[in-house]
Amino acid sequence: QKEVEQNSGPLSVPEGAIASLNCTYSDRGSQSFFWYRQYSGKSPELIMSIYSNGDKEDGRFTAQLNKASQYVSLLIRDSQPSDSATYLCAVNKVGAAGNKLTFGGGTRVLVKP
Amino acid sequence: NAGVMQNPRHLVRRRGQEARLRCSPMKGHSHVYWYRQLPEEGLKFMVYLQKENIIDESGMPKERFSAEFPKEGPSILRIQQVVRGDSAAYFCASSLSRGNTGELFFGEGSRLTVL
Numbered sequence: 001q002k003e004v005e006q007n008s009g010p011l012s013v014p015e016g017a018i019a020s021l022n023c024t025y026s027d028r029g030s031q032s033f034f035w036y037r038q039y040s041g042k043s044p045e046l047i048m049s050i051y052s053n054g055d056k057e058d059g060r061f062t063a064q065l066n067k068a069s070q071y072v073s074l075l076i077r078d079s080q081p082s083d084s085a086t087y088l089c090a091v092n093k094v095g096a097a098g099n100k101l102t103f104g105g106g107t108r109v110l111v112k113p
Numbered sequence: 114n115a116g117v118m119q120n121p122r123h124l125v126r127r128r129g130q131e132a133r134l135r136c137s138p139m140k141g142h143s144h145v146y147w148y149r150q151l152p153e154e155g156l157k158f159m160v161y162l163q164k165e166n167i168i169d170e171s172g173m174p175k176e177r178f179s180a181e182f183p184k185e186g187p188s189i190l191r192i193q194q195v196v197r198g199d200s201a202a203y204f205c206a207s208s209l210s211r212g213n214t215g216e217l218f219f220g221e222g223s224r225l226t227v228l
Contacts, residue, residue, distance in 0.1 A: 008153075043204060043219035044156065088155055097161055097169040098144055099208045099217055105155040 001026050004091050006104035013111050019076040021107045023089030026070070032092035033065055033072045034101065039085045048074060079111045117220035118187075119205050125226045132192040132199070134223040138207030145188045146206045146217060147180060156204065162188060195227045 005024045013019040025033075032051055036044040050056045050063040050072065062075040076083055086108045090101040118137040126132050138145050143164050148156040158172040162182035173180065177195075182188040192199055202224045206217035 004155075006155075043221050044217075045219070046216055049216070098146075099206075100146065100158055100161050100169055101156075101217065102158065103148075103155040 002104070003027065003093075003102050004089055004104035006087075006089050006107045008105055009108040009110075011107055011109045013076075013079045013109065015079060015081060015111055015113050017079055019079045019083065019109055019111070021074040021076075021087050021089075021109070022071060023073065023104055024071045025089075025091045025102075027091065027093045028067075028070060030091045030093050033063070034090040034092075035061075035063060035072075035074045036088040036090060036103075037085045038088055038106065044088055076109070079109075081111050081113055084109055084111045117205055117207050117218050119203075119220035119223050121223060122221060123224050123226070125228060126195050127228050128196055129194050132195050132225055134190040134192075134203050134205075134225070135187040136190070136205030136207075136220060137187040138205075139209075139218050142207035142209050142218070144208045145182050146208070147188075147190050148204045148206065150202045150204060150222075152201075159190070159203075192225075195225070197227045200225055200227045 003026050035048040037047050038044040048061050048063040050065045053065050056063045060077045064073045086106040088106045089104040120135050145162045147159040150156050160173050160180045161169040165184050177193045179191045202222045204219050204222045206219045
């Protein structure tokens with residue numbers, strides 16, 4: 001079992017619809033969870049962080065965390081073609097030094113006009 | 114540009130040669146992380162350094178790979194006797210503090226191709 005798992009996609013979403021991305025993790029004691037966006041050939045950039053169970057909203061993005069079920073999700077509302085990218089789920093495991101993150105393989109999202 | 118600077122952006126080496134990748138963290142950042150990304154895969158942690166110290170090298174291959182972050186100058190990831198399997202994008206990231214905010218600032222990456 002991978003430490004952080006994501007469906008590789010591609011997830012095809014019509015413009016204006018909601019894109020729903022899921023991520024599961026194996027380390028039950030993990031405390032911090034993050035979503036990074038990576039455009040093709042570019043560097044990852046942090047778009048959301050979540051630390052406690054429930055929802056966290058930031059603009060068109062909503063992160064959801066359920067520690068009991070060990071999953072974290074990302075919703076992108078009103079999807080735009082510019083949202084087409086790979087979304088990486090990352091976890092800061094218990095005992096990890098500093099900001100050492102464990103990443104999932106990423107979900108590729110394609111938003112079609 | 115006060116961001117994380119990596120060079121070279123692209124590097125081509127023949128099998129058996131050495132590759133040196135450099136990373137200058139964001140101004141004021143003293144924590145550096147190196148990650149490797151194979152095509153169509155996620156980021157794999159390699160090493161975490163502070164100035165003059167290796168904090169966590171659990172992701173580094175046992176042979177041929179080394180990293181340093183000297184008191185002066187950039188962090189360097191060195192790969193000796195490269196093989197085709199070393200072809201990948203190598204990303205450097207920096208953070209301001211030791212805490213686990215998860216906010217890593219990534220450079221644009223160095224793409225190594227081994228012929």
